[in-house]
Amino acid sequence: MCRFVAPLLKDGAKPSSAALTKHLLSTLTDSNNPITHSDIYERSDHISSAASGHQRSERRMNQKTYWDSRKEKLAQQLPEKPMARECNVLRNVRVYIDGYLAGTTDIEMKRIVTLAGGRVLYTASGATHILTSQQLSGSKTHKLLTTRKRVKAHVVKPEWITDSIQAGRRLPEREYSAIKDMTCKNLFDMFQAQGSTQTIDGPKEC
Numbered sequence: 001m002c003r004f005v006a007p008l009l010k011d012g013a014k015p016s017s018a019a020l021t022k023h024l025l026s027t028l029t030d031s032n033n034p035i036t037h038s039d040i041y042e043r044s045d046h047i048s049s050a051a052s053g054h055q056r057s058e059r060r061m062n063q064k065t066y067w068d069s070r071k072e073k074l075a076q077q078l079p080e081k082p083m084a085r086e087c088n089v090l091r092n093v094r095v096y097i098d099g100y101l102a103g104t105t106d107i108e109m110k111r112i113v114t115l116a117g118g119r120v121l122y123t124a125s126g127a128t129h130i131l132t133s134q135q136l137s138g139s140k141t142h143k144l145l146t147t148r149k150r151v152k153a154h155v156v157k158p159e160w161i162t163d164s165i166q167a168g169r170r171l172p173e174r175e176y177s178a179i180k181d182m183t184c185k186n187l188f189d190m191f192q193a194q195g196s197t198q199t200i201d202g203p204k205e206c
Helices: 002-008 017-026 063-076 106-115 138-146 159-167 183-201
Strands: 047-050 053-056 094-097 119-121 129-131 154-156
Touching: 094 106, 106 119, 106 159, 129 159
Parallel strands: 094 119, 094 129, 129 154
Antiparallel strands: 047 053
């Protein structure tokens, strides 16, 4: 670096930012140029961040390659012969984990779902079930309720997975729904408001 900026140094004076920028852009082919010939990649500890935490990456890879590698590692952690009672409970179930899961971790939940014959997706698109223990935002709820899909995803709590496996069959999703149906409440509030208005105004004379 010192050799690279040497031409800019005059009487030991520090070069201006404008002069340094101009010099960098005009010497992009120079082997000492820190922009085009940086060795920062080789000197860095590469981290691939995922929902489950941080893992050290061996080399740079695209997103598809990363998830394929991650899926393979997850499969290697599973028992070779899962219990017959559990292996097909979640057959044809495609799970997407959206946010916080109470009482468990997403790593453990992915292991459980895979063990029970289900699949874990890394995007909500194509999922049959969305797992979450937290209240979804209004925009997310509206999108899930109004999106026109051939198969709408069930937004359920993680207990639906564990209870279904324990029961040996898929339990009704409505008992584990993470989205509260506000239709009845809104109708009740509307009629209550109308009743209050009539009471305050009193009967109208003809």
